[in-house]
Structure formats: structure tokens, C-alpha cells
Amino acid sequence: MIKTYLFLFGAVFCEVAGTMLLPATQNFTRIVPTSILAVCYLSAFYLLTFVVNKLPIAIVYATWSGLGVFTIAILGYIFFKQNLSWQAVLGLFFIVLGVILVNSYSSKVI
Numbered sequence: 001m002i003k004t005y006l007f008l009f010g011a012v013f014c015e016v017a018g019t020m021l022l023p024a025t026q027n028f029t030r031i032v033p034t035s036i037l038a039v040c041y042l043s044a045f046y047l048l049t050f051v052v053n054k055l056p057i058a059i060v061y062a063t064w065s066g067l068g069v070f071t072i073a074i075l076g077y078i079f080f081k082q083n084l085s086w087q088a089v090l091g092l093f094f095i096v097l098g099v100i101l102v103n104s105y106s107s108k109v110i
Contacts, residue, residue, distance in 0.1 A: 004054040007047045012067045014044035019072055020079070059102055066099040
């Protein structure tokens, strides 16, 4: 089960890396960042194929998207100087809490 979650977190990492590259692609006109972005997204989906064989797809998608949103928001704040209101931070906290709850009880379903 640990290997499954490592693949899931790897997929989240790849998806976040690809998303962080979106501004650098300049609407897909720059070949190097666009190519790296494509590799990141393809890697994320490839890793997810291993995860959906072990966990319910709803749990996989909730975890992948929730952690992706959380990480992108934090990295956007750090690297792109985007503002996060206290309401947004609270919402991000609830996303992480939801991901933890969903995964805590999903192992009992399988």
C-alpha cells in the first residue's frame, strides 16, 4: 500500500511541476518549457494508472486534485507572489483535512 501512495504522490508532484511551468510556456510558444510540461503531465497520468488499480478512482482523484490545488496555491504564493486571504488559507486547510479523512477511511472500503 505504501508503494501505491508513493506513486500517487509522485503523480501529484509531476502534475504540480507541469502546472507551475504553464506561465513559462508563454501560451505554448516556447518549446523547452512546453516539452517539459508535457512530460510532467504524461508522467502524472502514467503514475496514476498504477494507483487506480489499487484504490477506488474517486479516492485517487480526490487526493490527486486536492493535494494539487493545495500545493499550487502555496507555490503560487511563494513564487508568483499571489495573495492568499485568510479565507483561502482556511479553505486549503479544509482540502488537506478532507484528503486525510478520505484516505483514512478508504483503506477500510477495499
